[in-house]
Amino acid sequence: MNELKITSKFTVYNDNSELSKQDNALFLKAIEARNSAYAPYSQFSVGASLLLDNGTIIKGNNQENAAYPSGMCAERVAIWSAASQYPNSKILKIFIAASSSVKKVDSPVSPCGACRQTIAEYEFKQSKDIEIFFSGETGKIVKANSLKELLPFTFNNSLL
Ligand code: THU
Numbered sequence: 089m090n091e092l093k094i095t096s097k098f099t100v101y102n103d104n105s106e107l108s109k110q111d112n113a114l115f116l117k118a119i120e121a122r123n124s125a126y127a128p129y130s131q132f133s134v135g136a137s138l139l140l141d142n143g144t145i146i147k148g149n150n151q152e153n154a155a156y157p158s159g160m161c162a163e164r165v166a167i168w169s170a171a172s173q174y175p176n177s178k179i180l181k182i183f184i185a186a187s188s189s190v191k192k193v194d195s196p197v198s199p200c201g202a203c204r205q206t207i208a209e210y211e212f213k214q215s216k217d218i219e220i221f222f223s224g225e226t227g228k229i230v231k232a233n234s235l236k237e238l239l240p241f242t243f244n245n246s247l248l
Contacts, residue, residue, distance in 0.1 A: 096237040101229040110139075111181070111221065115229070117145050118185035125149035125162065131189045134162035134197065138170050140177040146170040163203035167210060178214040182207065184222040193224035204239045211235045212244040 101107060104115050114137050122135025129152045138146045148166025152159040163184060170179060186197035199207065199222065211218045217234035232238055 094240045096240070097233070098237065099231040099233075101231070103227075104223075104229060107229065111183070114139055114145065114181060114183040115185065115221070115223070117147055118183040118223075121147035121149045121162065121166070122185045122187060126151045128152060129154075129156065129159075132186065132193075133188070134184065134186045136162040136166040136185075137183045138166050138179050139181040140170060140174055141180055142174065142177050144170075144174065144177070146173070161200060161203050163199050164206050167203075167206055171210065178216050179210055179218050180216075181219040181221065184220070185225075186223070187225035192226070194227040195224050196222045196228055196230045197224055198222050198230070198238065204235060205243070207235045208239055208242045208244060212242075212246075 104112050107115060117137035118135040121137055122133045125133035125135060127133045127150050134150045136148045140146065146166055146169050148162050148169055150162045151165060163182065184197065184199060187193050207218060220232045220235060220238065221229060223229040236242060
């Protein structure tokens with residue numbers, strides 16, 4: 089029997105002034121998306137912006153529903169929008185920004201499990217890592233160079 093230890097690596101930015109110009113532009117798009125989220129039930133707004141390899145930026149935000157499970161996260165709205173409009177383009181980066189009207193979101197909000205699995209699908213499909221940035225309303229911004237940092241032992245179609 090062996091013990092397997094898996095470590096993850098992240099870059100932590102103190103705030104957006106430490107981002108590159110391109111990454112900061114993507115951050116501003118995530119905030120723009122977050123500000124038009126439809127989150128009347130949780131009051132928790134999330135925006136996601138994607139940079140594609142053709143230079144296009146795609147935005148998405150969470151869309152809630154009175155029948156709660158029918159709602160959808162920002163990341164999947166953005167990813168599926170990109171995948172449906174630009175099926176042959178690769179996703180280079182995703183930026184996630186969250187805020188709440190009932191509490192201070194001052195630490196980075198990482199993607200939920202289902203969104204991680206969805207990002208995994210496209211990272212595997214395109215054979216290219218996706219940079220994932222995540223942030224709250226204030227505070228630090230975290231970057232993972234690949235979904236694999238967030239979801240080790242990823243289930244993908246090579247196992248089917
Ligand atoms: N939410 C996202 O949009 N992305 C995540 O990764 C976590 C959660 C949304 C879903 C729901 O509308 C609200 O945040 C509260 O869970």
